[in-house]
Amino acid sequence: MDRHERVRLAMEHQEPDKVPTLSPMDVQTYVYDALDMPVPKNMYRYFISPFWGRIIDKTAPFLNLIGSFENDLREFMVNKIKADIKMGFDSTWNVYANIFRLKDSKRMYDLWGRLYAIVDDGYGNMATPSYLGGLFKSPQDWRTWNKKEWEAHPEKMYKYNDFINKEFGKDIYIFGSHLYGLFEQAWQPFGFKTFVRFLRKQRPFLEELIEYNKQWYLKCVDASADAGFPAIIYSDDMAFKNGPMLNPTMMDELFGAAFQEITDRAHKKGVKIVIHTDGYTKPLLKYFVKWGFDGHHALEYNANVDLADFREEIGHDLVFLGHLDITHVLSFGSREEVFEHMREAIKKGGQGGGLILGPCNSHADIRVQNLKWMMEAIDEYGSYPLPMTT
Amino acid sequence: MQDSMLAVQKAILDFDFDAIDEAVRSCLDRGIPAWEIIRDGISQAMVVVGDKFSSGEYFLADLVMSGEVVEEAMALLRDKLGTADNFSKGQVILATVKGDLHDLGKSIVSMMLSASGFEVIDLGVDVSEEKIVQAAKNSGAKAVGLTMLLTTAASSVKNVVDAFIEAGMRDKVRIAIGGASANQRLADESGADAYGEDAVKAVALFDRFLQEV
Numbered sequence: 001m002d003r004h005e006r007v008r009l010a011m012e013h014q015e016p017d018k019v020p021t022l023s024p025m026d027v028q029t030y031v032y033d034a035l036d037m038p039v040p041k042n043m044y045r046y047f048i049s050p051f052w053g054r055i056i057d058k059t060a061p062f063l064n065l066i067g068s069f070e071n072d073l074r075e076f077m078v079n080k081i082k083a084d085i086k087m088g089f090d091s092t093w094n095v096y097a098n099i100f101r102l103k104d105s106k107r108m109y110d111l112w113g114r115l116y117a118i119v120d121d122g123y124g125n126m127a128t129p130s131y132l133g134g135l136f137k138s139p140q141d142w143r144t145w146n147k148k149e150w151e152a153h154p155e156k157m158y159k160y161n162d163f164i165n166k167e168f169g170k171d172i173y174i175f176g177s178h179l180y181g182l183f184e185q186a187w188q189p190f191g192f193k194t195f196v197r198f199l200r201k202q203r204p205f206l207e208e209l210i211e212y213n214k215q216w217y218l219k220c221v222d223a224s225a226d227a228g229f230p231a232i233i234y235s236d237d238m239a240f241k242n243g244p245m246l247n248p249t250m251m252d253e254l255f256g257a258a259f260q261e262i263t264d265r266a267h268k269k270g271v272k273i274v275i276h277t278d279g280y281t282k283p284l285l286k287y288f289v290k291w292g293f294d295g296h297h298a299l300e301y302n303a304n305v306d307l308a309d310f311r312e313e314i315g316h317d318l319v320f321l322g323h324l325d326i327t328h329v330l331s332f333g334s335r336e337e338v339f340e341h342m343r344e345a346i347k348k349g350g351q352g353g354g355l356i357l358g359p360c361n362s363h364a365d366i367r368v369q370n371l372k373w374m375m376e377a378i379d380e381y382g383s384y385p386l387p388m389t390t
Numbered sequence: 391m392q393d394s395m396l397a398v399q400k401a402i403l404d405f406d407f408d409a410i411d412e413a414v415r416s417c418l419d420r421g422i423p424a425w426e427i428i429r430d431g432i433s434q435a436m437v438v439v440g441d442k443f444s445s446g447e448y449f450l451a452d453l454v455m456s457g458e459v460v461e462e463a464m465a466l467l468r469d470k471l472g473t474a475d476n477f478s479k480g481q482v483i484l485a486t487v488k489g490d491l492h493d494l495g496k497s498i499v500s501m502m503l504s505a506s507g508f509e510v511i512d513l514g515v516d517v518s519e520e521k522i523v524q525a526a527k528n529s530g531a532k533a534v535g536l537t538m539l540l541t542t543a544a545s546s547v548k549n550v551v552d553a554f555i556e557a558g559m560r561d562k563v564r565i566a567i568g569g570a571s572a573n574q575r576l577a578d579e580s581g582a583d584a585y586g587e588d589a590v591k592a593v594a595l596f597d598r599f600l601q602e603v
Contacts, residue, residue, distance in 0.1 A: 117491050122542045130491045130540075192494055196455040200405055240495075241570050242588045245450040278570070283446075302573060327541050327571055363541050 003090040004230070007173040011231065011272050011294065013316045013354040019346055019382035020090035021375065022175070022297075022321055022358035023083075024366060026097075028076065028125050033368045034083035042072040044126035046105070047118050053105035060102040069108075070098045074160070081168045087368070088375050091173035091356065093233055094164055096157040096223075099179055100129060109135060111150045112180065113142065113189030121364035128362065134189040139205040142189065154219035161227035169228055175274065176224030178217070181236020182255055182262075183246070185213045192245075199250070206254060214258040218265050225269035232266055232273045233297055239279025241303045248283050256291055263292030274321055278361065279303050285314040295319030300360045301341075302327045307349030320349050322360040324374065331365035335373050342377035350386050357382075394420055398431030398463065403438060405455040407462055414466045424470035429507070432460055436505040440590040450498070453589060457501035464504075478509040480600040481531035485517035486569075487546035492539035495569050495589075499535060502589040508596060519546070519553035526554070526563055532603040533596050536582070537569040544571055548580035564599035568592060 001017040009016040024030065032039045046052035056063065063069070077094065084092040099110040108116045108129050113136050116129030136142045161176055168174065180188070186209055187195035198206050224232050238245055266273040274295035275288050280303040281296065288296055296318045299305045302325060310320065324330055329341045342357070349355045357378070359366055397413035400406075417427045439456045442448040448456075482503055486496050493515050500510045511529055513521060522534060536547055547567055554560045567577050568586040577585040583599070586592040 119489075119491065122489065127542070132491060133493070192451075192454055193458055193497075196451050197407070197458060199451065200407060200455065240450060243446070243449060247449045247452065250451075302571070327544075327573070328575065331541075365542065 003171075004173050007091045007356060008230070010353050010356050011319055013319065013352060015353040015384035017384060019350055019378050019384075020173075020356045021088075021378065022091045022356050023080070023087070023089040023093055024326075024359040024362050025093045025095060025177070026076070026080070026128055027359075027362045027364060027366050028121065028127075029123055029364050030366050030368060030371070031076070031080045031083040034087050034371075035079060037079075039123075039125045040072075040075070041125075042075070043069055044072075044118075047126070048120075056102065056105040060104055064101045069100060069102060073097050073100070077164075078167075081164065081172065081174075085168065085171050087371055089172065089358070091175060092168075093177055094161075094174050094229075095177045095179060095235075096160050097179060098156065098160070099153070107132070110179075111153060112185060113145055123364055125364075127364060131188065134187075134191045134194070136189045137194065139202060139208075142209065150216070154216070154223045157220060158223035158227055161224055161229060165228040173231070174229045175231045175233045176227070176229040177233040177235055177276075178220040178224075179235065181234055181238075182210055182213050182217065182258055183236050183238045183251070186210060186255075210255060210258050214261060217262055221262060221265045221269065221271075221273075225266065225271045229271065231271055231294075233276050234262065234273055234293070235276040237279070238277045239281045239284060239303075241279055241300075243280050243282075244284055245279075248287050251284075252287055252290070256287070259291035259293075263294075267292070274319065276322075280305060282310060282313055285310065285318065289314065289317045293318065295321055295354075295356075297321040298360050299323040301325035301329075302360075307345060307355075308347075311349055311351075316352055316354050319354045319356065321356040322358055323349070324357055324359050326359050326361055326363040326366055330359055330370045330374065331363060331367060333370060338370055338373040339377045339380065342374060343381045346378075346381045346386065350382065353384070392417075392420070392422070394422070395427070395431045398427060399435040399438070402432065402435035402456050402459050402463075405452070405459055407459055410459050410462050411466065414463045418466070418470065424467040427463075427467060432463055432505055433507055436460065436502065440502065440506075440593060443588070443590050453498055453502070457498065457505065460501070460505045479507045479597070480533065481509045481511060481529055482533045482535055482596050483511045483513060483522060483525050483529070483531045484535045484537070485513040485522055486515040487536050487538050487543050487550065488516055488518050489546050490538045490540045490543035491515045492537075492569075495539065496535075496537045499537065499568065499586075499589045499592045502593050503535075503596060506593045508593075519550040522550055523553045523557050523559065526559060527557070532563055533599040534563055534565045535586070535592060535596070536565065536567045538567070538572060539570045541571040544576055544580075547572075547576060547582055551581040562603065564603055566592065566595050566599070 006016040006020040121127035276297040394416040401410035
């Protein structure tokens with residue numbers, strides 16, 4: 001059975017030949033270790049150089065204009081898919097991440113008004129920029145923000161996705177993905193404290209914001225579907241380790257209709273759509289189904305997600321994706337720990353299909369060796385039909 | 391309890407930014423001292439907020455919203471507190487560890503601790519172990535809370551614990567960890583005293599710490 005068929009059947013809650021796999025989103029150390037290449041320093045070597053840093057501080061707008069960092073991102077994402085294919089992943093999480101712009105040598109901002117720090121991944125490489133806060137303090141700040149690049153984004157995304165699908169679409173099942181979802185777009189450009197005040201005092205503005213972002217996101221759905229990707233990961237962190245950030249009823253009231261339009265658009269285009277959110281999401285599962293999502297990704301092991309418990313809660317109304325522990329098992333765990341973790345995950349979530357396993361998130365410590373053990377453990381425990389007591 | 395004090399509590403539990411102002415002013419007009427409004431109004435309401443969060447009735451946004459309402463109240467009360475109004479339970483140092491810049495979790499813990507009567511020394515984000523130890527030396531604080539979202543920052547916890555050992559202060563402070571990438575395993579492996587699952591549990595944890603030390 002090929003990779004596409006394996007993932008497709010799992011997405012239909014059917015049993016493929018074995019449990020399929022999904023790659024992590026963005027881990028440089030994993031990608032280049034898998035490809036036996038050094039991590040390219042690219043722009044990062046200039047960010048961390050005191051001399052070049054001073055020059056970047058003065059020339060950031062020009063560097064943004066010539067798309068210097070965009071080239072680094074593109075190179076990384078192409079290499080990531082190559083690594084995923086080489087490692088034997090059945091599916092890859094492909095993000096069009098050309099959203100970051102240099103503020104200076106230490107910070108970036110994104111097209112939607114977030115501020116980030118440029119940070120090291122602990123191995124001398126640039127990590128995913130670390131969110132510092134929002135650039136907006138008021139609805140007026142958002143309304144007057146220059147959205148020219150923002151609105152041009154879906155078209156650029158389509159061109160990139162089209163290239164990726166033509167280059168790799170035959171070799172691996174590709175989940176298209178976009179940054180960011182409607183909830184994150186509603187709070188992160190303002191900061192969480194300002195957002196909760198908006199909940200009480202600026203509800204019409206929040207509705208205006210959500211409507212605008214929904215219209216934009218629908219174009220991003222088109223940019224994946226029209227490029228030929230079979231599925232989309234809708235990435236929108238709405239939970240933390242202990243539960244949802246916002247009361248699910250309020251989330252449904254504010255965002256539910258917009259989510260439904262997004263999933264409807266995907267389905268009309270013939271693609272599946274999976275919601276990614278970190279955290280403990282059990283109280284949200286029934287809403288994910290209501291909003292029309294086909295699956296749920298992350299299911300963080302470190303947030304106490306128990307696949308059997310979640311399956312009992314929602315049955316086969318959602319495909320489960322991700323789940324594997326990155327804080328220890330896939331980073332520092334022994335072969336025995338990886339095998340035991342995989343055996344447990346397959347036993348708890350694998351019956352009847354609808355399970356696609358992979359690292360639940362990105363982490364610079366994820367080791368290629370542990371991912372190889374992960375694949376071996378699937379061969380050991382994950383062949384369908386699964387025994388009732390794997 | 392007086393109606394005006396109940397109104398303070400109600401405003402916090404209703405997340406009512408407009409009513410809190412009126413309720414606090416009403417208390418002050420009746421001659422109720424600021425420290426009493428904090429102790430019997432705000433802190434009591436935050437106990438209820440904590441209970442509702444623990445039981446699943448309130449969510450993270452509700453915790454933050456109640457904190458923002460408390461902030462409105464405190465803006466009216468701070469300059470009314472006299473130097474003799476020492477109602478603090480004790481000092482707690484909070485920091486997001488070195489290598490991590492995330493602030494949200496720490497600021498929620500800070501808000502819950504402040505509203506529960508602790509004096510919080512917030513050192514900010516990406517804080518080195520040297521700075522944390524120095525802050526403990528300078529302040530005499532006996533409790534330290536370390537937060538982290540990034541798994542890559544986990545090793546910083548052990549560095550903080552080791553720095554306290556090196557400074558000969560390990561038996562004088564209690565160290566708790568929390569945040570998305572924290573867990574009991576990390577607490578055990580790094581030599582921290584406890585792992586707190588959320589901001590509400592952090593209050594109970596630091597209550598216990600300050601009784602122990």
